[in-house]
Amino acid sequence: MGDENTILFFTSNKGKIAEAKAILKPYGINVEPFDSLIEINEIQSANLEDVAADKLTKAIANNHSRNILAVMVEDAGFFIDEFEGFPGVYSSYVHKTLGINGVLRSLVGIENRCASFRCVIGMHIGRRNLFFTGECKGTVSSEVRGKNGFGYDPIFIPNEGDGRTFAEMNLEEKGQISHRTKAIDAFKAHFDEFKQSPTSNHRNGS
């Protein structure tokens, strides 16, 4: 599967695939999930970078497609200021157990509703492992709003938006300001610079 304009994204999260696809499509880069995805155990770590680096090692070991642009992984989380960043790297677990309504309940009576999404993407490209970060700051809404997106989108109001939650925005609107877009844009800027360098050859990693 794939060709030299394809990035294989090692994730089972369809929302992440759809967003990465939409962000990279204008650049002529196609994003596809792995053909078959083994269940991997995420390492327990206090930071997204370590988890992304571990995921990238596992993704590379599981990639059997040769003629592709890159293998990509991502680790993301929802960081609530009042709780010193929690759930952060535990976002997936908290989402499954407490759910977004539980998060809203935990903030009842608390004035500071500032929060942010952060993500680290890892790219294996030209035999190198590169990491890029993105952050989107905002606040936690007082109720669940919107049907789009996934995860914490229905309770997150980005500062750069117009007061709607991410889940009230369509893919393109979220894609203009999201943490994922910022991380992928950082990769894209690096990739363009690298391609323009007279000595570069991203196919052989030199």
Ligand code: IMP
């Ligand atoms: P993961 O470990 O990178 O898969 O992400 C951890 C959790 O963070 C996910 O299960 C989602 O609940 C949440 N999350 C990550 N990115 C987003 C996003 O863009 N919108 C909403 N929730 C997100």
